Structures are given as structure tokens and as C-alpha cells.
Amino acid sequence: MSTHGRAATRRRPPNVLVNAPFRRLWTAMSVCSLGDWLNIIALTALAGNLTAASGFQTQTLAVGGVFVAKMLPAILLGPLAGAVADRFDRRLTMVGADVARFAVVASIPLVGSYQWVIIASFLVECANLFWVPAKDATVPNLVPRERLEEANRLNLLVTYGTAPVAAALFAVLSAVVGMISAASPGFGAQPTDLALAVNALAYLVSAALIFTLREIPKGHTLRVSTPPVLRQVIEGWRFVGGERVVRGLVIGMLGAFAAGGAVVGVAKAYVSALGGGDAGYGAVFCAVFLGMGAGMFFGPRLLGALSRRRMFGVAIVLAGVTLAAIALIHNLALVVVLTVVLGACAGTAWIIGYTLIGLEVEDGLRGRTFSFLQSLARVTLLLVLAVVSAFAGLFGEHLLVVGDMTYRFDGTNLVLLLGALLAVVVGVLALRHMDDRPGVPIGADLFAALRGERFTVEDEEPRAGLFVTFEGGEGSGKTTQSRLLAIWLRDQGFDVVQTREPGSTKIGMRLRAILLDAAHQGLSARSEALLYAADRAEHVEKVIRPALQRGSTVVCDRYVDSSLAYQGAGRTLDPDDVARVNAWATGGLLPDLTVLIDVPPSVGLRRMASPADRIESEPMEFHERVRHEFRALAAAAPDRYLVVDGTLPQDEISRIIQDRVREVLPDPVPGETEAATGTIPAIRD
Ligand SMILES: Nc1ncnc2c1ncn2[C@@H]1O[C@H](COP(=O)(O)OP(=O)(O)O)[C@@H](O)[C@H]1O
Ligand SMILES: Cc1cn([C@H]2C[C@H](O)[C@@H](COP(=O)(O)OP(=O)(O)O)O2)c(=O)[nH]c1=O
The missing domain is CATH 1.20.1250.20 (MFS general substrate transporter like domains)
Incomplete structure (x- = not known):
């Protein structure tokens, strides 16, 4: 989604990996993740190979058994291990868990039985239960607060990013063992043995990296226990x-x-x-x-x-x-x-x-x-x-x-x-x-x-003009900004129609009077939705569509999204019904760009000078729901929205809007005109 935050992301500070202790922990984590994935793949493959001779049924169940053995510890013992892990020195906990995992994995090819594969799977996961919370608790010790999010993103990247690497590595390693076995028939290794050896080694490397990471504080802080x-x-x-x-x-x-x-x-x-x-x-x-x-x-x-x-x-x-x-x-x-x-x-x-x-x-x-x-x-x-x-x-x-x-x-x-x-x-x-x-x-x-x-349906005639709408809560600054945008567009040489809802047609003005008069308190939610839709149908047919077909740029203060937010979320009508009525009323005409000016309702309502109309006088929860819905609509179609923080100064908002509108503007001088004027000799002094 386009937001005013673009400038901030351009000035990105150096990466969190510049921090040497975190880099070391992160390397250990990457190596461990690679080991963990190799472990899952190799153990399920080994379980399948060890039971292949007992038939399809046994083999399938055997592979399933490994998955279950791997997932059970987290579900049964997760919170317990988290609490225990908090009581010990984190560095030693991680090193201990790594060495234990190394020993268990290294023993698997030596024992070579299916029972041991299941027990080993369970034990490796139990060791993980100590390793992971100790690591999670260590990251904030090594990384400053403002970098935590970036560090977490990197952690997530290696947790899942190493999976395809491990799978590819496993495919290569088992192919290598296969080739060696084919070349020397006396070679009795399982195709998974090499992968398990690399897996065990990964845990050992991690143990060495973390052992030398002296920056991890010795004491322990209390962690909020997870249920x-x-x-x-x-x-x-x-x-x-x-x-x-x-x-x-x-x-x-x-x-x-x-x-x-x-x-x-x-x-x-x-x-x-x-x-x-x-x-x-x-x-x-x-x-x-x-x-x-x-x-x-x-x-x-x-x-x-x-x-x-x-x-x-x-x-x-x-x-x-x-x-x-x-x-x-x-x-x-x-x-x-x-x-x-x-x-x-x-x-x-x-x-x-x-x-x-x-x-x-x-x-x-x-x-x-x-x-x-x-x-x-x-x-x-x-x-x-x-x-x-x-x-x-x-x-x-x-x-x-x-x-x-x-x-x-x-x-x-x-x-x-x-x-x-x-x-x-x-x-x-x-x-x-x-x-x-x-x-x-x-x-x-x-x-x-x-x-x-x-x-878009019913939009067969190609529309020449650009359609921009403004949405937002009360007092967010839509009227101000749509006026400023229209002025700017005219300065650029565009023919602009600036309009608003409700009440931009003759019929619409009467509807507006019914809709906003504070005296009409008893209006039912459905008739309100239908009246707004009626105003919109009139507006689209008489004003917006003709203007777009003429090639004008239409800037409209409020459109369909206002009904989805106010009548759908605000009045809690079924959003699908509101959308359907409006799709019908407008013949499916959608804006090319919607500018959502987002302000907390308390700020917007404080800006209003005139006495509250029927909708402005709704309670705060109503306006909160409206804001929430606007934001959800924008998030669901980010390419068509610009969300701007409405608490910024007016001129800054205008600049952000102009930057975005510039991206969707057609050429003010059509191609054919340029071709015609191109033949006229240029005047030089
Ligand atoms: N960015 C802004 N910061 C502070 N006040 C603003 C800003 N934009 C508009 N206003 C003021 O807020 C009030 C409501 O603005 P308006 O454009 O009429 O909002 P809307 O059409 O969304 O109800 C006006 O008095 C306007 O001058
Ligand atoms: C267009 C539209 C407006 N409204 C409400 C929102 C506003 O409170 C009111 C429009 O009044 P208006 O005075 O134009 O408000 P603003 O200055 O905030 O644009 O109508 C709906 O509830 N549904 C709709 O579909």
C-alpha cells in the first residue's frame, strides 16, 4: 500500500547483522534450523526405509509415527520446558541442548532400529524445547529495542528459509550415498546416514558458536509464561x-x-x-x-x-x-x-x-x-x-x-x-x-x-478520464484536500469536475436534506442505505459517468466506501448487501484511486465547527467502527488506495496525494496531438 512512510523506508539504517554478537547467534540459529529440517526429512525417510519390507501399511504408519513423535513434546511439555529454561544460564542451556541433540542424532545410524528413530525424534524435540525459549529470551539481550522487529524477521526467515535448502541438501546427500553403494556393493550404509551425520554436525557447530558467545548475560529475567x-x-x-x-x-x-x-x-x-x-x-x-x-x-x-x-x-x-x-x-x-x-x-x-x-x-x-x-x-x-x-x-x-x-x-x-x-x-x-x-x-x-x-461491469464504453475519490471519517480533511487536488490538477492543464456525496444533483440535494437533518432521527438503517445508494445512482448517471466519458478528471468527496463503512460497519448492516446495492446503483463503476485520509475520530470530530448533523452525533464506537472498516477496505485492495495520516499538516498531506496522483495521471497532451504539432517547425531565437 502507498503510504506517507515511503520516505522513511528510503533512509534505511544499517542492518541488524552488523551487531557481532547477534550475528553469531543468528548464524547458530541458521545452522540449527538447517539441522532441524534435515532431521525431519532424514528421520521420516529412514523410518520409511526401515519398514519398507513390512508392506505399505506398516511403512505409512511408521512415517506418521515420526511426525507425531516430533510434534508431541511441544504440545505436552512446551510451557513446562519454557519455565525450566528460564531458571538456568541461557548460554549453557543452549550449549547443553546442542550437545544432547548432537549425541542423539549421531547415535541413530549406529543403532539403526525403527524404535530408536521414534525415541530419538522425541528426544531431539525435547532438547529443542529448551533451546528455543533460551534463544528467544537472549535476542533482546543482544539487540537494541528498536531493532527487535528486524531481528525477529531475520529469525523467521531462517526458520522457514532453511527448509528448501535442507530438502535439496538431503536429496544430494542421499543421491551421493546411493552412488557410492552402487559402485561398491559391500558398502552397507543407509541412504540417510550422510544426511544424519551432517545434521549432527550442525548441532555441534551451533554448540561451539554459542559457547564462545560471552555476551549472553548470566542472570535470568522472569518471562511471562505462555499458556x-x-x-x-x-x-x-x-x-x-x-x-x-x-x-x-x-x-x-x-x-x-x-x-x-x-x-x-x-x-x-x-x-x-x-x-x-x-x-x-x-x-x-x-x-x-x-x-x-x-x-x-x-x-x-x-x-x-x-x-x-x-x-x-x-x-x-x-x-x-x-x-x-x-x-x-x-x-x-x-x-x-x-x-x-x-x-x-x-x-x-x-x-x-x-x-x-x-x-x-x-x-x-x-x-x-x-x-x-x-x-x-x-x-x-x-x-x-x-x-x-x-x-x-x-x-x-x-x-x-x-x-x-x-x-x-x-x-x-x-x-x-x-x-x-x-x-x-x-x-x-x-x-x-x-x-x-x-x-x-x-x-x-x-x-x-x-x-x-x-x-468492471457495465463499463463497456472506454472511459477517458481519471476517477479519484476521497474517503475518511468526519473532519478528516477530505473537503479541504479534494479542493486542493482539483486546483492542482487544473494547474496541470486537466479539465476537472470536483463533486461530493451526498447531494450533488437536484434530486440528490433533497435526499441530502432527508439524510442529514438531525430532525429525522427515526430513519431506519436500511432506508438510510437505500437513500445514499439512490443519491449515488443519480450522481453517477448524471454527473460522474458523463464527465469521465468526456475525458474530464473527476474528484469526488465520498463514494461507495462511505456506505460500506457508515451503513455496513457503522449501522451493522450486512456488508455484502450494502456492496450489492451499491454495485447495482453505480453499474459497477469503481474509482481509479481512492485517497483515505485516516484520523482518529476524536481528532476529526474536534475539528468540526458547525452543529453536529444526524450522523456526526452518533456515539464514538460508531465512528471507531467506521474508521476500522475504511482501513480494512484499503488493506484489501492496496493498489487502488492511498492511505494518508490525516493528522499531518495540510500541505504535507497535499504533497503526498499529488505524488500518488501523478503516478496514475494520463498524459495531458494526447499522443495524436503531439504527432500533429510535431510537424510544425520549432521556433528558435
Ligand atoms: N491536516 C489538517 N490539520 C488540521 N486541521 C485540518 C487539516 N485538514 C483540515 N483541517 C480542518 O479541519 C476541519 C474539517 O476539514 P474538512 O476538510 O471540512 O473535513 P471533512 O470534509 O473530512 O469533514 C476544517 O476546519 C479544516 O480547516
Ligand atoms: C456518502 C455517504 C455519506 N454518509 C455520511 C457521512 C457524513 O456524516 C455525511 C456526509 O456529510 P458531509 O457534511 O458531506 O460530511 P463530510 O464533511 O464529513 O464529508 O453522510 C454516509 O453515512 N453514507 C454514505 O454513503
């Missing part, structure tokens, strides 16, 4: 479950997550069935994470013209369709490619959901909401991994024979297909419940977005 995961989930649902949009987003994100989890859970068995070895398994794992990273980064940009809510639903449906293809196509190379697409869809949905939830939820609840989401994701993943492997195992192997064609359809295929179905259902529900462009067909909208355009 158990299950309690966080139940309590969290109590405060976000009631919000329609947030509820939809949470369910959608979990659907995407569960679909990804289904792939990871059965990947080992599926890849074996397709004739791929450990290298193939590594490739699928790598593909999921590469796709996710790409989706988070590029997804929202690729379809920038599609509304965020629609993009969220579309990404989940696409994830489902891709998963169905993965389930049915028996070709490892194609499966790897499709897995990248699946990851990209899931990543796109996840990042949009995360961002929208952040904007929907108030400041005070945001931290709790995110920890609720993370706990819920963890519980979902555990359930999905456990259920998926058990289910695939129980269904077993099947060969479908049609004529002389045979088609293999195992429990893994079935699980993937069910995951696909779940994603499609969740995606369609998200699209239906949270659609913010009712009346606009989704297919046409999507194709237009792929071409980088925004689809």
Missing part, C-alpha cells in the same frame, strides 16, 4: 470466532495448511510408490517450501488487480485442484512441478490471510490472535499428519483394473484426493462468504487480473 497450546486455541477461538471475516480467514488458512500437511504426511510413501527414492522425497519436500516462499513473495503481486479477499479464496481453490492432479498423476517429475504450484497457492493464501487478519483485528488483540493462529496451525498439522498416515495405511494398496488397463490407487492417493476436496470446499466457502465484489463475475475478474487490469 498451554490447547488453552490458547480454545480461548483464542472465543474472541476471533465471533467475527465473520476473521472466522472465514482462519478456516481458509487452516484448509490451505491441512492440504500442504497432507502432502508432507504421505510424501515418503507416495514417492516410493512412484519409484522414487530418498532423493525424490527430498525433491518433493523442497518443492513444497520453494513454492510457499514464492507464493508468499510473488502471489499477491501477480494478481495485484484482484481484490485480496477474492485472491485468498481463489488461491485455496487452486491449491485443491493442484492437489487433485498430484493425487491422480503417477509421474514423479510432474508431481514435483505440481508440488511447487501447490506450495505457491498455499503460500499466497497464508500471507494474504495473515495480513488481512492483522488489519481486521484491533491492536490490543493482535498478538493473542497470532499466537492463537500458530497454536491452531500446530494442532491442525499434528492431527493431519497422524490421521493422514493412519488413514492411508488402513486403506492400503489397490489396483483398479478397467479392461486391460490397470491404475494404482493407494491410501496415499485417496488421502491426497480428500485433502484436495477439503481445500476446494473451504476455498469456495471463503469466496462466497467474504466476497467484496458481488455482482462481478469471478472468472472475468480473474482473467482481467491476469492481464493486470481490473474488471
Whole structure:
């Protein structure tokens, strides 16, 4: 989204990694994360290999067992370990945990039994439970307060960014062992042994790095204890479950997550069935994470013209369709490619959901909401991994024979297909419940977005002019700024129509009188919404559309968003109904740019000199809801909005607006005029 903060980001101070002690801790963390991911991949692969001879069912269950053993400690012992970790010297806790992890991982190839793989998985995670809180508590000791956010972002980057690296490394290492085994038949190592050795070494390197990190203070400070995961989930649902949009987003994100989890859970068995070895398994794992990273980064940009809510639903449906293809196509190379697409869809949905939830939820609840989401994701993943492997195992192997064609359809295929179905259902529900462009067909909208355009209905005649609207609460400065923008545009040589809602037509003036007269206190919310829509229909047909078709620039003080905010959020009418009525009233005409001037209602209302009208005299909660909705609308379509801080001085606001409008302005001298005047010889002195 464009905001006035752009200048600030340009002057970015040096990176937090300049800080040597933090750099060392961060390096240790990166090495450990790489080790952790190698550990998951290698242990699940090893469990599959050790049980391969006992049949499909045992193998699938065995791989599921490793996932469960890895996730149980966090759920059962998480808070306990956090509390214990706070009592000890953090540096020694981390070093101790690293050495313990090294010893356990190094012992796995030596013992070489499935039982030990499960016990080792559990033990490594128990050690992690001490390592992670000690590390989290250390970061604020090494990094100044104002750099903490940047440090956390870097931590997150290595936590997930090392996954595809580890998967690729695993694929290479197991291929190397495979080649050595093929060359010298006497060589009895498992394909996973080399990966486990590198994994053990990673923990040892981390131990050495942290041991020499003397900057970590010896004493301990009390930490706020985190409640158990299950309690966080139940309590969290109590405060976000009631919000329609947030509820939809949470369910959608979990659907995407569960679909990804289904792939990871059965990947080992599926890849074996397709004739791929450990290298193939590594490739699928790598593909999921590469796709996710790409989706988070590029997804929202690729379809920038599609509304965020629609993009969220579309990404989940696409994830489902891709998963169905993965389930049915028996070709490892194609499966790897499709897995990248699946990851990209899931990543796109996840990042949009995360961002929208952040904007929907108030400041005070945001931290709790995110920890609720993370706990819920963890519980979902555990359930999905456990259920998926058990289910695939129980269904077993099947060969479908049609004529002389045979088609293999195992429990893994079935699980993937069910995951696909779940994603499609969740995606369609998200699209239906949270659609913010009712009346606009989704297919046409999507194709237009792929071409980088925004689809509008009934807008067949090409419109020559630019349409800019101003939105915001009472006294935010819309009237002042729209006037200043109109003056500036005229100075640039544009023909400008400056107008406002309600009341810019003959009929509209009468409607305005009904709507704003403080004497009309009994007006029902629905008739209010319809009267504003009636005023708007008249305004669009008589003033705005003709002006745009003439090629004028239209600057309008308030438009559809005001109805969504005041009648939808303020009067708590169903937002979909308000959107639908307005899409019909305006024939789907949308602004090219909306400037949202954002001020706290207390500030805006204090600026008003004249006696309060019917809407201004609403209570403060009403105005807070209106502001919240404006901001959510802007966040859902960042390319079409400019959000400006309305408490800045007037001239600074004008400058920010002019900078943004300049980006969307057409050339004031059309091309053909230039071509014609180009033939006239230039006058020189
Ligand atoms: N950036 C600003 N800082 C302080 N006061 C402002 C600012 N912009 C406008 N005002 C004042 O606030 C009052 C309301 O402004 P106005 O443009 O009429 O707001 P709106 O149309 O959003 O209700 C006016 O008295 C105006 O002079
Ligand atoms: C256009 C529109 C305005 N309103 C309200 C918001 C304002 O309180 C009032 C418009 O009055 P106005 O005096 O034009 O307010 P402002 O100076 O803040 O622009 O009408 C709606 O509730 N719904 C709408 O669709």
C-alpha cells in the first residue's frame, strides 16, 4: 500500500547483522534450523526405509509415527520446558541442548532400529524445547529495542528459509550415498546416514558458536509464561470466532495448511510408490517450501488487480485442484512441478490471510490472535499428519483394473484426493462468504487480473478520464484536500469536475436534506442505505459517468466506501448487501484511486465547527467502527488506495496525494496531438 512512510523506508539504517554478537547467534540459529529440517526429512525417510519390507501399511504408519513423535513434546511439555529454561544460564542451556541433540542424532545410524528413530525424534524435540525459549529470551539481550522487529524477521526467515535448502541438501546427500553403494556393493550404509551425520554436525557447530558467545548475560529475567497450546486455541477461538471475516480467514488458512500437511504426511510413501527414492522425497519436500516462499513473495503481486479477499479464496481453490492432479498423476517429475504450484497457492493464501487478519483485528488483540493462529496451525498439522498416515495405511494398496488397463490407487492417493476436496470446499466457502465484489463475475475478474487490469461491469464504453475519490471519517480533511487536488490538477492543464456525496444533483440535494437533518432521527438503517445508494445512482448517471466519458478528471468527496463503512460497519448492516446495492446503483463503476485520509475520530470530530448533523452525533464506537472498516477496505485492495495520516499538516498531506496522483495521471497532451504539432517547425531565437 502507498503510504506517507515511503520516505522513511528510503533512509534505511544499517542492518541488524552488523551487531557481532547477534550475528553469531543468528548464524547458530541458521545452522540449527538447517539441522532441524534435515532431521525431519532424514528421520521420516529412514523410518520409511526401515519398514519398507513390512508392506505399505506398516511403512505409512511408521512415517506418521515420526511426525507425531516430533510434534508431541511441544504440545505436552512446551510451557513446562519454557519455565525450566528460564531458571538456568541461557548460554549453557543452549550449549547443553546442542550437545544432547548432537549425541542423539549421531547415535541413530549406529543403532539403526525403527524404535530408536521414534525415541530419538522425541528426544531431539525435547532438547529443542529448551533451546528455543533460551534463544528467544537472549535476542533482546543482544539487540537494541528498536531493532527487535528486524531481528525477529531475520529469525523467521531462517526458520522457514532453511527448509528448501535442507530438502535439496538431503536429496544430494542421499543421491551421493546411493552412488557410492552402487559402485561398491559391500558398502552397507543407509541412504540417510550422510544426511544424519551432517545434521549432527550442525548441532555441534551451533554448540561451539554459542559457547564462545560471552555476551549472553548470566542472570535470568522472569518471562511471562505462555499458556498451554490447547488453552490458547480454545480461548483464542472465543474472541476471533465471533467475527465473520476473521472466522472465514482462519478456516481458509487452516484448509490451505491441512492440504500442504497432507502432502508432507504421505510424501515418503507416495514417492516410493512412484519409484522414487530418498532423493525424490527430498525433491518433493523442497518443492513444497520453494513454492510457499514464492507464493508468499510473488502471489499477491501477480494478481495485484484482484481484490485480496477474492485472491485468498481463489488461491485455496487452486491449491485443491493442484492437489487433485498430484493425487491422480503417477509421474514423479510432474508431481514435483505440481508440488511447487501447490506450495505457491498455499503460500499466497497464508500471507494474504495473515495480513488481512492483522488489519481486521484491533491492536490490543493482535498478538493473542497470532499466537492463537500458530497454536491452531500446530494442532491442525499434528492431527493431519497422524490421521493422514493412519488413514492411508488402513486403506492400503489397490489396483483398479478397467479392461486391460490397470491404475494404482493407494491410501496415499485417496488421502491426497480428500485433502484436495477439503481445500476446494473451504476455498469456495471463503469466496462466497467474504466476497467484496458481488455482482462481478469471478472468472472475468480473474482473467482481467491476469492481464493486470481490473474488471468492471457495465463499463463497456472506454472511459477517458481519471476517477479519484476521497474517503475518511468526519473532519478528516477530505473537503479541504479534494479542493486542493482539483486546483492542482487544473494547474496541470486537466479539465476537472470536483463533486461530493451526498447531494450533488437536484434530486440528490433533497435526499441530502432527508439524510442529514438531525430532525429525522427515526430513519431506519436500511432506508438510510437505500437513500445514499439512490443519491449515488443519480450522481453517477448524471454527473460522474458523463464527465469521465468526456475525458474530464473527476474528484469526488465520498463514494461507495462511505456506505460500506457508515451503513455496513457503522449501522451493522450486512456488508455484502450494502456492496450489492451499491454495485447495482453505480453499474459497477469503481474509482481509479481512492485517497483515505485516516484520523482518529476524536481528532476529526474536534475539528468540526458547525452543529453536529444526524450522523456526526452518533456515539464514538460508531465512528471507531467506521474508521476500522475504511482501513480494512484499503488493506484489501492496496493498489487502488492511498492511505494518508490525516493528522499531518495540510500541505504535507497535499504533497503526498499529488505524488500518488501523478503516478496514475494520463498524459495531458494526447499522443495524436503531439504527432500533429510535431510537424510544425520549432521556433528558435
Ligand atoms: N491536516 C489538517 N490539520 C488540521 N486541521 C485540518 C487539516 N485538514 C483540515 N483541517 C480542518 O479541519 C476541519 C474539517 O476539514 P474538512 O476538510 O471540512 O473535513 P471533512 O470534509 O473530512 O469533514 C476544517 O476546519 C479544516 O480547516
Ligand atoms: C456518502 C455517504 C455519506 N454518509 C455520511 C457521512 C457524513 O456524516 C455525511 C456526509 O456529510 P458531509 O457534511 O458531506 O460530511 P463530510 O464533511 O464529513 O464529508 O453522510 C454516509 O453515512 N453514507 C454514505 O454513503
